[in-house]
Amino acid sequence: MDLVDQMLGGNIKALTRLVTLIENQSPQIMKIMPKIYKKGGKALVIGMTGPPGAGKSTLVDQLIKLIRKEKKTVAVLAIDPSSPFSGGAVLGDRIRMQSHAQDLDVFIRSLGSRGSYGGLSRATKEIVRLFDAFGFDVILVETVGVGQSELSIMEVSDTTVVVLVPESGDTVQTLKAGLLEIANIFVVNKSDRPNASQMKHQLMEMVSLGPATLGSPTQWAIPVLQTQAVKGTGIEELWDKTLEHIKFLKKNHEAFEHKKQQERRGEFLEILTLAYQKEFLRRVQKETSLKTLLEEVEKGRKDPYTAAFQVINKT
């Protein structure tokens, strides 16, 4: 696997090829990932989620500028679970981020949905690990926030920023519990629009009434910030609060370590489960008995429980 060594040596082409391998869920991953795990652990991982049109990409763009001023390197992973496209996706807001295309210390990649949510969630975590191993100082993960994808962003990020706009009242109502579970920081972007302060107050009330962020120490008071990304307003405050949250996590070392342990356990069970599934499907191709079993289930001749029982008892 000298591809991994090349990547660790700073080769961008090797990095890109590894991203593609992960994206395609190549069987090689099981051998590549352990090497990558050994190297990471230093990057700051920041998740940005929210409805489409909330201005996440513009915020990311502004954050990149700020981070680059501090001479730190940045990788961006933009996930769109609703898009079947990936890698070279031509999205309007991707183009804007191309303002950094000349900057070799900014690496931007987007990831669309291929197949199941489980696959996308896995690939997200793996690519973040890869960016971390490569040595980026900051990794920004941007995703259109719809249920499951938000949960996976939380699992991979140190700090999760939920970006809303003054018109998001209905979304906030809909996702209420989900939002509180994932947000470490709320941002009301496009704050020049009417109702921006109402939105801010709605969120502040939700934060004060709601339970503490799951998996996060109880003492962190989720801040509600206002930004106007196109003008660059409020970006510094957002960055400051992010760094403050990271500091908070490090200070509360025990709680942080507990969260990490839960994540690692979850990740292990996820990998194990997917590996079992793949292994099972691989065996189905070979063993006639399993193929017949799957067919019987598909045609409703055998119930899935009896069939699952049969498989488990065999192994």
Added chain:
Amino acid sequence: MDLVDQMLGGNIKALTRLVTLIENQSPQIMKIMPKIYKKGGKALVIGMTGPPGAGKSTLVDQLIKLIRKEKKTVAVLAIDPSSPFSGGAVLGDRIRMQSHAQDLDVFIRSLGSRGSYGGLSRATKEIVRLFDAFGFDVILVETVGVGQSELSIMEVSDTTVVVLVPESGDTVQTLKAGLLEIANIFVVNKSDRPNASQMKHQLMEMVSLGPATLGSPTQWAIPVLQTQAVKGTGIEELWDKTLEHIKFLKKNHEAFEHKKQQERRGEFLEILTLAYQKEFLRRVQKETSLKTLLEEVEKGRKDPYTAAFQVINKT
């Protein structure tokens, strides 16, 4: 397992106890479910999803009245993934449905989130199968629509109704692709409010531009209905369209059967995966080597891939 026989004989107490077993994910399920699978297949399963406050419970309440007029029996499963409560959950809108509490041919049960989404999704399917086996003519599954839970409602329902209100513009934007994936019928409830027709047109445009509902024959034109559930307006049309959709499915037998086969395959893999996971966790308790392995992963001393590899190679 005479509990299953009692239930099949029409014993409501046995039915209730079986629901509780499923809810608690009792290990007995693996033995109970095959018997239940043998009996079902006749009920009409209708899913209702949408944001909180859209009036789903009132719609369900009105539908029950209509279905009861036709002398059909009804079971309702109300799922709230954001609630940690279950079974006897005291929800405001549950109380309204108590108007049918005297009616022995209406069975209402609610289900909150316990643990993972995966568990809730599984329990939902199992309870629906149980209601089906008991012999209810119609099963209404109501859920607060947030990402993952919507997908599971689609997997279990013949017809999925997405309920929105005139103010749901932002939600529609956020969930766009997700909504088109699951909706067989759109309902704009509270249609006396301003912007009801705009909402209707926004949905109609989305339907006309969007891809055909996944897993459903391409020729079904998703209707967009208007209702005012509190007054009972539009309920008959909703029921008619639901029956029309069921007829459509039956007419397009091959496409329907294809969808069913995919669902059965998915369900089998889901059960198999959960069973593997449980089996693994069960073995962890016993085998010191596995316990040590899990601890090493949790503490970050061993990466999850290497550990998963180790487990797979052993089995």
